[in-house]
Amino acid sequence: MQALISVHDVMPETLARVNDLVVELQSCGHRAITLLVVPGRCWGTRGIHQLAAWQDAGIELAAHGWRHEAAEVRTPFHRLHAALISRRAAEHLALDPDNIAALMQAAHDWFVDHDLAPPRSYVPPAWALGRIDSERLKRLPYRRIEVTRGFFDIASATLQPLPLTGFEADTALRARFLRCWNRIQLEHAYRTGRPLRIGIHPDDPQLRLAVDLQGMLKMDWRSTCYDQWAV
Numbered sequence: 001m002q003a004l005i006s007v008h009d010v011m012p013e014t015l016a017r018v019n020d021l022v023v024e025l026q027s028c029g030h031r032a033i034t035l036l037v038v039p040g041r042c043w044g045t046r047g048i049h050q051l052a053a054w055q056d057a058g059i060e061l062a063a064h065g066w067r068h069e070a071a072e073v074r075t076p077f078h079r080l081h082a083a084l085i086s087r088r089a090a091e092h093l094a095l096d097p098d099n100i101a102a103l104m105q106a107a108h109d110w111f112v113d114h115d116l117a118p119p120r121s122y123v124p125p126a127w128a129l130g131r132i133d134s135e136r137l138k139r140l141p142y143r144r145i146e147v148t149r150g151f152f153d154i155a156s157a158t159l160q161p162l163p164l165t166g167f168e169a170d171t172a173l174r175a176r177f178l179r180c181w182n183r184i185q186l187e188h189a190y191r192t193g194r195p196l197r198i199g200i201h202p203d204d205p206q207l208r209l210a211v212d213l214q215g216m217l218k219m220d221w222r223s224t225c226y227d228q229w230a231v
Helices: 012-027 045-056 076-086 097-113 134-138 172-192 210-217
Strands: 002-010 034-037 060-063 144-147 150-153 158-161 164-166 196-200
Touching: 002 012, 012 045, 034 045, 045 060, 060 097, 097 134, 164 172, 172 196, 172 210, 196 210
Parallel strands: 002 034, 002 196, 034 060, 164 196
Antiparallel strands: 144 150, 150 158
């Protein structure tokens, strides 16, 4: 079985925890990893050098929003999404289509400005893309966008559904929900033969599903970076 393993929320303040996760993943035999980088944080020279080193080692870097924090929560849908899923992370949901496109372009340009290979994959925080149409997306310099349901191929404007597992459970309710969700998604991957997306956040090894995460990573997966997997 194939797995698309990603580490979310790569920021200056999470680099040490992200590095621990990279080491653990590699020790489990998973060398194909995609790191989701948040460009709009306060990056210094050391952090940029670490990103470059990961990229040189064959680890894919993808863009992950701009600041990973919504400036405001305005609409009823955004308020519900924030309460149940994203809290303040889903920054796209606070923006109109033009500002979403500008944010995504700025995220891409940040990599180029810092002499990093430009990302071909974009993952909106909390997988919430917001209100932006396919024509605007086609003018952006990405190949694919990851959303909750799967990968959206920009050139063809098609969605490839893929199962998704997550482990960011900081409450008992989230832990119960995610454990049930992950079981269904794993069964779906086995039944369909589709790659399983394993989304990991920097604090997951300290949260309520840490044992579940360790068990998932020790399964017999063939890991693949986002950009190595053709939609």
